[in-house]
Amino acid sequence: MEAPRHDTRGIVDPSGLLRRVRFRRHEPAEPLRRYVEWYWLIDWDLPEPYASHVVPHPAVNLTFQWDEDEGPPYAEVTGVALGMYTRKLTGRGRVCGVKFRPGGFRPYAPDAPVSHWTGRALPAGAVFPGATADTARTIVTGADDPARVAALDAFLLALPRTPDPQADLAIGLVRRIRADRTVLRVGDFAQAQGLSVRALQRLFSTHVGVSPKWCILRYRIHEALELAGTRTDVDWAALAADLGYADQAHLIRDFTATVGVPPTAYAQGAEPR
Structure with missing residues (x-):
């Protein structure tokens, strides 16, 4: 581990x-x-x-x-x-x-x-x-x-623990989403793991607590947040495409909804609302 x-x-x-x-x-x-x-x-x-x-x-x-x-x-x-x-x-x-x-x-x-x-x-x-x-x-x-x-x-x-192979599967899948930037779409990811989209969604609801799509978006927001906090020269349009967003506006919308301020304002030191 x-x-x-x-x-x-x-x-x-x-x-x-x-x-x-x-x-x-x-x-x-x-x-x-x-x-x-x-x-x-x-x-x-x-x-x-x-x-x-x-x-x-x-x-x-x-x-x-x-x-x-x-x-x-x-x-x-x-x-x-x-x-x-x-x-x-x-x-x-x-x-x-x-x-x-x-x-x-x-x-x-x-x-x-x-x-x-x-x-x-x-x-x-x-x-x-x-x-x-x-x-x-x-x-x-x-x-x-x-x-x-x-x-x-x-x-x-001292806590009791129930062995659960599905938990091990979920842990591995989330780790892959976090580490692999090419994981962008739930359907493609499910197919690559030999699962149906429905089976993947059930696994995540039961063992992770949120959907696979939510995990993909959250880890991409984490990446955008880190870049916004450490660099002032981020090409947001290129980053949006790299993270799998349809366009820059979608990235800015999700970042603002999650963090409370747009990425450029955050990069300039604005406080979350």
Whole structure:
């Protein structure tokens, strides 16, 4: 399995976020890596509030959070967010997060399709009864990163997990969509995998939580977001064609709908709405 990536794909204004928080990624214990992509840890101590914005990946996250000025630690499950995810950070706090691989959450919660959680954030105890306030406190108050990672490992290793070959298939297909820029059309992709479009759509609804078309578009928006944030000379018409859009206007429309500002405005430092 892949080691944690070091890119900032999906983070809106990553330099602004990283100036304000300590952000790290860590690998889970080896037996967990089949379905868990990485752990992500954030700590902050801010003199004034800050809103972080993320264009999410097609992944479910389990987080253990502590906003020290607002209450005790708590745990939350967040399904795939269809729009931009915004988190207001105030005072002091920390998050210890588990990012499941796209397709990797279903073995831990096999009683419902992953689409059941899409667009929802709910107390983790509703999905994992062991995710109590005491568990959250143990994890987020760990003395250092190794202690927090060990606590996350212990929690996940104790969870029941249902073997699911379809989950492995979904993980591989999403990875291919993310890595292969030539994947542009659902019909062509399904045919290349020896699946009907309907079978591919059912697989994604059950194991990923969103459609294959949504995944294709989301990863292309991630690429456009990264380019807009790092370059001022992007040829948007050429990029639109490269990413499989009918024309530049369609790319700009999708980028604006997702991020909140047009790509050229974002490149010039405009804040998301």
